[in-house]
Amino acid sequence: MPPRFIRKKTVALGAAVLVCVLAIMLWRDPMLPVRVSFAVQGWWIGLSEKRVTVDDHRWAYDEREAKQANAATVVMVHGFTGSKENWYPLAERLGGHFRLVIPDLPGWGESQRIAGADYGFDAQAGRLAKFLQAIRRDGSPIVLLGHSMGGGIVAITAADHPELVARVGLMDAAGVRFRDNVFGAEVLAGKNPFAVSDAASLQRYLDTVFHDRAVQPAIPWPASRAVIAWRIGQAPFEQQVLDRIGRSEERFLPGQAAAAIRQPALLLWCRQDRVIDHSAMALYAAQMPQALQVSLDGCGHMSIIERPDDVAAAVALLIKRGVPR
Structure with missing residues (x-):
């Protein structure tokens, strides 16, 4: 032969x-192709995967060191149905200037979920405070950023633990009684407006959180099939959390707690947000008169993905100057 x-x-x-x-x-x-894609993105940005166990939960988080040892530590907390990867566009723009720590909240992403545990605003804020204690370093002040549900969690954490949080940023944050919209009405009716069961509902979900289709993440087949199947499996947990943060007695707890936030702060919203209406920013601002307010046009709920350059500029301004009360 x-x-x-x-x-x-x-x-x-x-x-x-x-x-x-x-x-x-x-x-x-x-979901392997999706995870591989995220891993490549994280590697390209210079992030390293880390794990830490705090009390009864194992946290998964990404980290990137700053060029200067005493640079601020920027901790980014994702929202409902989100994950640490939502922050990658912002991390790419902030990388090198600050130490970045981007966790998956307990119950979400690659972090541990415990059956029957409470994953509402208050319980998660307590867990986040202990996570900050675990990752903080002397001489590196913590700048705590939260998006959507993560913004509500961050508001409570910053209010309850000023010794841990030097500056706070709330982006399209949940936790106040904003102007009525379709999303809020469905939540109050016991529905999950983010639920995904097929290709049509996946596109509806993307159209709800993104204003501009041009910046929506591409999810081609067979990745779309895997994402749909995964979201179907997540549905009971998502409903449990949404009932807690959207319909229970603690749904407005973040807005109430915000009155105790004394640190320099940033409030950032997109005017076309179809999830947490833009009116929410004024409600938070009434509790936090020291906050720098930034309104962006031409973007929806995912400001951190749709307008990462503007968000990065606002965060840098918060860190370098702050706004005294």
Whole structure:
């Protein structure tokens, strides 16, 4: 048998084996392509994956060191149905200037979820405070940023633990009684406006949180199929959390707690936010008169993805100057 034929046969066999291996991996873990994509993005930005156990939960978080050892530590807290990867566009723009710590909240993403545990505003704020204690460093003040549900959690944490939080930023934050909209009405009716069960509802979800379709993340098949299946599996947990933060007695707790925030602060909203209406910013501002207020046009609920340059500029201003009360 000619050597050339043997080589071709070997290459073909190797390719067939590789295809089989990939098929088995995808069968076992359909979300693998999505996770690989996120891992590549994180590596490109310079983030390192970290794990830490605080009390009864294991936290997954990404970290990037600053060029200067005493630079501020910027901690970014994601929102409902979100994950640490939502912050990657902002992390790319802040990287190097500050130490970045971007966690998955307990119950979400790669962090641990415990059956029957409370993942509402107050319980998560308590966990976040202990996480900050675990990752903080002497000489590196903590700048705590929160988006959506994460903004409500951050507001409570900053109010209850001023010794941990030097500056606070709330982006499109939940936790106040904003002007009525479709999203709020569905939550009060016991529905999950973010629920995904098929391709149409996945697109509806994206259209709800993003104002501009051009910046929506591309989710081609078969990744879209995996995402839909994953979200279907998450539905009971999502409803449990949404009932807690959107319909229970603690749904407005963040706005009430915000009156105790004395640190320099940032409030940032997009005018076309269809989830947490832009009117929420004025309600938070009434409790936090020291806050720098930034309104952005042409973007929706995901300001941190749709307008990362503007968000980065606002955060940098908060860190460098602050706004005294």
